[in-house]
Amino acid sequence: GHVDSGKSTTTGHLIYQCGGIDKRTIEKFEKEAAELGKGSFKYAWVLDKLKAERERGITIDIALWKFETPKYYVTVIDAPGHRDFIKNMITG
Template sequence: GGIDKRVIERFEKEAAEMNKRSFKYAWVLDKLKAERERGITIDIALWKFETTKYYCTVIDAPGHRDFIKNMITGTSQADCAVLIIDSTTGGFEAGISKDGQTREHALLAFTLGVKQMICCCNKMDATTPKYSKARYDEIVKEVSSYLKKVGYNPDKIPFVPISGFEGDNMIERSTNLDWYKGPTL
């Protein structure tokens, strides 16, 4: 299941040529030309790997409203959902608003029978101040309240503060988020 370093280097070069340097990891699963040009996932993509205890398939499903049918296709196959929450000012508020994608994806996941969820508070490197515990706590409180209304038990859902761009708490514990004592993604 690992990704060859040369593949990442190639993606990094191609992404830089398109002025999208930060997308090099997204391109592992985003294969379509339109996905790479627009910087969004359009179709579902699968990536399989094994751990010592589990056989896993990651299903990368679109988050963009225009591709909700593809998101449903991917989510309907899942045992566990990873809900990526934009932690930036404005981004979180848009996602948790009445017609927001965070709310819609959580509701769809539960409706489609996905009973396990992990919430990732992403873009913690772009909060004010950077890596703000107060912002994380605000997001956990508000999203937990909504997840409870949907039917989830928020006490059983880990909320992991991350930065996908910087790699914070993705695999290894980040010193930028030393106030957080829970698991990494």
């Protein structure tokens, strides 16, 4: 998807809604994101772990997340959408 289209946010929210990450962790991300003036990025931070990603509000490197639902094993790969990180995106 295009840069700033919400790939990481949507994916992080999906992981949370499916039980792949707990509410306490999301609340921690929300607090930390708000301190940087990026409170709405709490779900993106599930996958965006690098300091630069969190400060700039963009995905720089790919992220892999695995979780289970009662019915499925799920593997999610989040890739950057910014053209400066095309090599990282292709790796994903």
